[in-house]
Amino acid sequence: MALNASALKIGDTHEELVAENLSRTQIVQYAGASGDYMPLHTDELYAREIAGYPGVFAHGMLSMGATGTMLTNWVGDGRLTQYSARFTRQVWPGDDLLAKAKITNIFKQNGETLAEMDVVTTNQDGQAVISGKATARIDA
């Protein structure tokens, strides 16, 4: 289902819990699916002793991918024209991720109606882990 311009206004929001008690296993699963085997994300010994972190942490792209779930559930499949993210804080095993989008602009371009949105994903302490933007084609 796509969004419809007549039923959408600037300031409208949508949010979804896209990870709950994030597991090390899901991080391993993401490493395998993406092909990004950076040991910082899956190898506690390396993360602590070589890199000096408290332990492994999720790929930024796992959080961006999980946040994408919220976006496509809202705007529909094949509707995104742009999606960007800054990784503002690390995501650790055990974290919950709440992904939110807020419409900032609705406009026409080349015969299409587009909605722009701010995207923020926060952890269970309310700290932003992703700050981004997305644009989607919506129905006129």
Next chain:
Amino acid sequence: MAEFKFPVDASQIMLFARAVGDNNPIYHDAEYANGSEVGGIVAPPTFVQASAQYDPKFPLRPTIGEPWFGSGKEATGIKPKQPSTASSDENKEKKSSDSARMLHAEQQYIYHKPIRPGDELTVTTKRGNSWEKEGRRGGTMSFSETISEFRDASGELVVTATSVGVTTGKAVSQD
């Protein structure tokens, strides 16, 4: 500029969607997808990351027959060498310590058309800008941009991806 082929298949799309926690049937149920607006299975928004599997020189995948910088018997498989050893060893040591300080800072996608199973994508990557910044939590941070274009068999752009990586001066503190 590097170039490689990225064949897209349905199972990889399913596995990728599972890994990001997305159970939308558009990523695994052909019958549902065929009856949907997009008319078939498509890839989730960040799927092109999986092209790393096909990049012959991707550095964050163990290379068969070569030492890996993650842990085995020791915390890293690439041991620091004495200063007098050959330069290739020094390069490996540098690779190990640099990798530990490397993080993904930003990612941007521009979508031109949906990715579907059966697509034979060609990926070209080139370096973009690079810059430095003093950070409160990570010391001196060196940023560098990589731009990847994903084109289908007819040469049309499917996705443009811009990645910004950062090498931090120290492990990023948690305050």
